[in-house]
Amino acid sequence: MQLGYGKLILFGEHFVVYGLPGIASAIGLYTRCRLYPNEKGITVNDRLTNKHILVGKGNSDILEQTMQIILKETALEKKNFRLEIDGNIPIFGGLGSSAALIVSIARELNREFLLNLSDKKINEIAFKAEHVFHSAPSGIDNTVSTFGGLVWFEKNLHGGKNKMEQLKMKKPLLVVIGNTRIIHDTGEAVKFVRAQKEKQPKKFEQIFGQAKELAHEAKKELIAGNGKKVGELLNKNQGLLKQVGVSSKELELLCETALGAGALGAKLTGAGMGGCMFALAKNAEQQKKIAREFEKEGFGSYITKVGV
Secondary structure, three states: OEEEEEEEEEEOOOHHHHOOOEEEEEEEEEEEEEEEEOOOOEEEEEOOOOEEEEOOOOOOOHHHHHHHHHHHHHOOOOOOEEEEEEEOOOOOOOOOHHHHHHHHHHHHHHHHOOOOOOHHHHHHHHHHHHHHHOOOOOOHHHHHHHHOOEEEEEOOOOOOOOEEEEEOOOOOEEEEEEEOOOOOOHHHHHHHHHHHHHHOHHHHHHHHHHHHHHHHHHHHHHHHOOHHHHHHHHHHHHHHHHHHOOOOHHHHHHHHHHHHOOOOEEEEEOOOOOOEEEEEEOOHHHHHHHHHHHHHOOOEEEEEEEOO
């Protein structure tokens, strides 16, 4: 049984698509994959439909396409086995569920068939398969799910190697994830932002400049473990994402609720337009308080840490 972990983008979502820096962290939510013997063919369960699919039928199902890429990369197309997938990451919530799915499958195949795949190769497979879910993935989700910890990421827009730096913090930060339970499409959100950028290039040039400065400042404060300052920067980043047009009334309500409960900062994470956000808490007791407030408003909540 192998795990692929979910992620929070702390700074830079949408902006990383254009080569600007982003900071993300693995979290304690995961997708889990276990392999069992199978008499004939390869089957895998779909968490969305609760049905098993037989891989190789050539349909357009997103899980089928994902499996085809993974099997081609691992040269296991002719094997017989059954994969059972489960986990606790909300699907389409902006927490990297698709990357975690791919990483967990690749790691389980690597373990079972003694493929001796490096983390680098696992990450390459995950990035290729992420294109099934997202038309133009930045690479940050699969990188964090593969390597874990806190990651500084810059996409190479010319097709070369992406820049990745694992960051070390003095102490982990405590967060509460709020889930709007509104399913969003990352690809559509990325297309929306691109269209807005083309309509208002000067506005976006200013926003991108601010986003870059925020990321560099946040890097220093995260390493130092300065929660108060990180919280202020999270709020500023949320303001930029609101200007870009990817926030929503539900995400705004969650952010306001968190700040009203004493959170140091709060922002959406992932593509926006629904999905999840997170709030930075001062201590474990405040984490519980924020989670309770989220649930009072009818939203889902998850307590976890970043930087571990």
